[in-house]
Amino acid sequence: MKGKVFLVGAGPGDPSLLTIKALTLLQKADVVLYDSLVSPEVLEFCPTHCQKVHVGKRKGQHSKSQNEINEMMIAFAQKYKTVIRLKGGDPLILGRSGEELSALREANIEAEIVPGVTAASAAASALQIPLTHRHLGQGAIFLSGYSKENPNQDGLPDYDWEALVKNRFTLVFYMGLTNADRIAEKLIAAGMPQETPACFMSHLTLPGERFYFASLKNVKEVLEKEKPKFPALFLVGDILQLSRITQKSTQETKNAVMLLFHGSKQKSNEPESLKTFLENTLMLRTEYGFIGGDFQPNWEESFSTLLAQKPNRIFVIPFFLLPGKHLNKDVPEIIKKMKEKTNAEITLHAQESLLSVIKPLAWEWVRQWQNES
Numbered sequence: 001m002k003g004k005v006f007l008v009g010a011g012p013g014d015p016s017l018l019t020i021k022a023l024t025l026l027q028k029a030d031v032v033l034y035d036s037l038v039s040p041e042v043l044e045f046c047p048t049h050c051q052k053v054h055v056g057k058r059k060g061q062h063s064k065s066q067n068e069i070n071e072m073m074i075a076f077a078q079k080y081k082t083v084i085r086l087k088g089g090d091p092l093i094l095g096r097s098g099e100e101l102s103a104l105r106e107a108n109i110e111a112e113i114v115p116g117v118t119a120a121s122a123a124a125s126a127l128q129i130p131l132t133h134r135h136l137g138q139g140a141i142f143l144s145g146y147s148k149e150n151p152n153q154d155g156l157p158d159y160d161w162e163a164l165v166k167n168r169f170t171l172v173f174y175m176g177l178t179n180a181d182r183i184a185e186k187l188i189a190a191g192m193p194q195e196t197p198a199c200f201m202s203h204l205t206l207p208g209e210r211f212y213f214a215s216l217k218n219v220k221e222v223l224e225k226e227k228p229k230f231p232a233l234f235l236v237g238d239i240l241q242l243s244r245i246t247q248k249s250t251q252e253t254k255n256a257v258m259l260l261f262h263g264s265k266q267k268s269n270e271p272e273s274l275k276t277f278l279e280n281t282l283m284l285r286t287e288y289g290f291i292g293g294d295f296q297p298n299w300e301e302s303f304s305t306l307l308a309q310k311p312n313r314i315f316v317i318p319f320f321l322l323p324g325k326h327l328n329k330d331v332p333e334i335i336k337k338m339k340e341k342t343n344a345e346i347t348l349h350a351q352e353s354l355l356s357v358i359k360p361l362a363w364e365w366v367r368q369w370q371n372e373s
Contacts, residue, residue, distance in 0.1 A: 003030070003081040005073050005104055007091040009116015010034070014205035015041040017117045025114065030080035033072060036063075037088025037231055039206065051076075066096060070103035077109045088231075090118040094144050094174050118142075119233050120172040122204045127211070127235075127243040131170050136238040139169040145176025145183060145234055156182050161190035168238065176234030181220040187236065188216055197240035202232040207255060207284065213240075256311035258338075259288035260299055260318040260331065270319075285309045291330055303338060313345045314338070 006025050011017040018026075026032070026045040034043065036056025043052055055064040055072070064072070069085075076083045087095045091113060104111045120142055124131045131140040141164065147157040156179050164171060165187060173183060177200065188194055194217035202210045210229075214222040216236065257278050261271055271288040278286040287306040289299030306314065316338070318331055331348065338346055 002109060003077045003079070003083055004110045004112065005077050005083045005085060006112050006114055007085045007087065007097050007100065008114040009090040009092075009118075010038045010042050010086050010088055011117040012089055012119050012122035012205045013037070013039045013203070015039060015045070017122070017205060018042060018045075019114065019116065022114050022116060025082065025084060026086075028082055029084045030082045031076045032084045032086050033069065033076075034086040035088050038086050042086075066099055070100060073100065073104060074107045074109055077104075077107075087116070088119075090116045093118050093120075093142055119174065119201075119204055120235075123172070123199075123201045123233050123235060126201070126204060126209065127199070127240070129239055129242045131172070131239065133239055133242070136241060137168060137170040139167060140172060141169050142172050142174065143176075145173035145179050155179060156186075159186075161186045165190040165192045170235070170237035170239045173234040173236070175231075177223075177228060177230060177232040180234045181223060183234065184216045184219040184236075192216060192236075196236060196238065198234065198236045199240055199243075200226075200228045200232050200234055202228045202230070204233065255284050255313045255315070256306050256309060257284050257286040257315045257317060258299075258303060258306055259286065260316065260320075260334070261288060261290050262292060262320050274319075284315075285311065291334065299334060300337075303341070307342055307344075311344050313347070314342075315347055315349055317349045 031051045033055045091097045196216045198214045200212040212226045275286045287302040289302035
């Protein structure tokens, strides 16, 4: 029996951006071979019997070679009915789908492609700009910012830079973070004005989404100062003039976490460790405080510190060994007091939803570790 392999686009990260067809296939999948850019929330749609195999690639770290991935798809398709090759964004844009389709055809394995929302579209939506405009960029070009195939073997693609500059199209560099400063230098040398707007976009559609604006002449300076995180997109073009998003608004903390603990005479590193964990993984400002007794810091002091960052949404997460009265009485009263001090949206994530909060954070930590290795 031969099954069928589906090359499916998982979108930019937010599971709500999956297509209905992609969701339907995931819910009946026997095997899913997924990339590093696929968010853990998307994988939650797979049935319990489904085998989920990570085959992601990162610069300097490949869990599987492309040949190994091709062989795995063929082997699984000869054993199972529904095999999904799940890729971040759209499978046909810089995703090596051509190589995988060729391998499947040579093995006489039926294949089908399910498109997804690519990162460039997600970036344009987040920036509130079109990718094309009759006055500011009549076309858009999607490019790889990294390549092992260039003659110099330095990771910088060997493009015709003058041709890229000539038509004044919007340029979107996937995997463009590592070489962004050299890309800017090449574009300037090819005739693109130094003041041309540029933008780095990190963790698109995810809670840690960030934007870093620059002009071509100070790309290196912004990289060194802001240190954007992988995965990131690098967008260049006059089309950015239309964005209503500003450097200031993207660097202010929008979302924040407030952790609540019950005081104990036995000292614990758990509050500080959890704060560090959340800040490093979701890049969200986090504070913690104790309720009851004279334990420091108390929740009111910590909440005031959090408000100084001017968040517009605050996730309140209580950690109690014996919740009882605390969740039923104390926490609702604290939430009420919090709302009296701010116009920010405050949402409570009590113990029954704690797993759903922490689990994706753990996946984010793993992805960040892979990206920075």
